[in-house]
Amino acid sequence: MQPPSIRFNALGQVFKTRSGQTEALRDVSFDVAHHEFLAILGPSGCGKSTLLRMIAGLLMPTCGNVEVFGMPVTGPRDDIGIVFQKPTLLPWATVEDNIVFPVRHKTGHVSPRDRERAQELLAMVGLEGFGKRLPDELSGGMQQRVGIARALHMDPDILLMDEPFSALDALTREVMGFDLLRIFAEKPKTVVFITHSVSEAALLADRVLVMSGRPGTVGSEHIVPIRRPRGPESMKDPALLELTANLRDLLMTREAA
Numbered sequence: 676m677q678p679p680s681i682r683f684n685a686l687g688q689v690f691k692t693r694s695g696q697t698e699a700l701r702d703v704s705f706d707v708a709h710h711e712f713l714a715i716l717g718p719s720g721c722g723k724s725t726l727l728r729m730i731a732g733l734l735m736p737t738c739g740n741v742e743v744f745g746m747p748v749t750g751p752r753d754d755i756g757i758v759f760q761k762p763t764l765l766p767w768a769t770v771e772d773n774i775v776f777p778v779r780h781k782t783g784h785v786s787p788r789d790r791e792r793a794q795e796l797l798a799m800v801g802l803e804g805f806g807k808r809l810p811d812e813l814s815g816g817m818q819q820r821v822g823i824a825r826a827l828h829m830d831p832d833i834l835l836m837d838e839p840f841s842a843l844d845a846l847t848r849e850v851m852g853f854d855l856l857r858i859f860a861e862k863p864k865t866v867v868f869i870t871h872s873v874s875e876a877a878l879l880a881d882r883v884l885v886m887s888g889r890p891g892t893v894g895s896e897h898i899v900p901i902r903r904p905r906g907p908e909s910m911k912d913p914a915l916l917e918l919t920a921n922l923r924d925l926l927m928t929r930e931a932a
């Protein structure tokens with residue numbers, strides 16, 4: 676069996692600010708298995724984004740540690756891709772140039788193969804033929820697809836997604852969820868996916884962590900009891916509906932607390 680891709684060891688995070696200190700996370704321990712899709716749910720401010728930033732090496736924990744592939748994280752790494760709530764594309768660069776931006780940033784040049792791969796990824800995210808457009812010429816959903824293609828371009832082993840669909844309308848969001856299922860079925864990755872949508876978490880993930888807070892800690896974990904491949908019909912699966920109802924109850928209780 677493969678060792679876990681990500682491991683949190685008794686991790687804590689205290690932010691010190693001019694107005695005092697905030698204990699954002701306390702004693703967080705969990706693993707994310709190789710090619711597991713883990714969704715994280717939890718009340719606002721319980722530290723979900725903070726967890727992602729620590730996996731990505733953008734923030735160091737104040738106690739405990741986070742390991743990626745068995746090594747403590749000490750800084751940003753190339754084998755982790757990140758998709759944020761907003762795609763933050765360079766407005767003056769074409770869609771294709773945005774997708775190859777990380778490789779240009781890392782190596783200083785872009786090869787014909789890099790451009791070919793950008794085209795393949797555009798097709799994969801449903802944007803074939805849009806490579807020469809500027810971001811402003813695309814809808815919010817299309818821009819978010821470009822952000823996903825950019826995160827996949829360096830073929831990262833781990834993909835971190837922080838509420839990637841929260842700025843989208845409900846229908847686009849649902850379509851993007853099904854697209855993600857297809858993309859990861861073609862090319863499995865270890866994914867950590869933060870969302871406030873219970874049904875999105877249950878549809879996409881192998882396992883759902885529900886955090887409680889604050890300080891945030893792991894409240895409970897739930898295996899998603901439906902098989903892959905998944906699609907629109909999975910939304911009607913009684914096991915998924917039961918899990919969704921349970922998660923919703925849990926979150927309501929936690930939000931109220």
Ligand SMILES: Nc1ncnc2c1ncn2[C@@H]1O[C@H](COP(=O)(O)OP(=O)(O)OP(=O)(O)O)[C@@H](O)[C@H]1O
Pocket residue numbers: 690691692697699717718719720721722723724725726889
């Ligand atoms: N750089 C920072 N400096 C000070 N406090 C911070 C910083 N980053 C996060 N925090 C605090 O840490 C706590 C957790 O924040 P975080 O953004 O991780 O929560 P979250 O669960 O992702 O919230 P949401 O669901 O609303 O996006 C919050 O109380 C936040 O104010």
